Amino acid sequence: MLPAGEVRIYLACGVTDMRKGFHSLAAQVQTSLLHDPCSGALYIFRGRRGDLIKILFWDRQGMCLYIKKADRGRFVWPQAKEGVVSMTMAQMSMLLESIDWRATAWTARPELVV
Numbered sequence: 001m002l003p004a005g006e007v008r009i010y011l012a013c014g015v016t017d018m019r020k021g022f023h024s025l026a027a028q029v030q031t032s033l034l035h036d037p038c039s040g041a042l043y044i045f046r047g048r049r050g051d052l053i054k055i056l057f058w059d060r061q062g063m064c065l066y067i068k069k070a071d072r073g074r075f076v077w078p079q080a081k082e083g084v085v086s087m088t089m090a091q092m093s094m095l096l097e098s099i100d101w102r103a104t105a106w107t108a109r110p111e112l113v114v
Helices: 022-031 089-096
Strands: 009-012 042-046 052-058 063-069 084-087
Touching (some): 009 089, 022 042
Parallel strands (some): 009 042
Antiparallel strands (some): 009 084, 042 052
16 A cells, blocks of 8 residues: 655656566665665656556555556656656656646546446
C-alpha cells in the first residue's frame, strides 16, 4: 500500500530498464537522481514502451516496490531525457489512472458506451 498524506514524489525522467529490482532502482536514485532512497519519498520509473511503471519507497521497515502495467494506453511521462520531476499526490493519482496529469485530459477514451 502506498503511503497516505503529504509525501514527496519524484518522477525519474527518461527510460528505465524494467528488469531492475529494489537494489538497482535504489542505486539509480542515489547515483542518477542524487537523492536518498530511504528518505520516505516515492520514486517513479517508467519503461521504454510506457505501459509499465514502478514506484520505489521506504516505509520505515523496508524497501517497497509497487508495479503497475496498463491494459491499454501508456503512462504520460515528461519529455526530458534525464533528471527528476517533482509531482503532487493528486498528479500521481492521475498518472496511475493513465490520465495526462499535466493537462488533466484522458489519454485513452472509452470505445463503447454502455
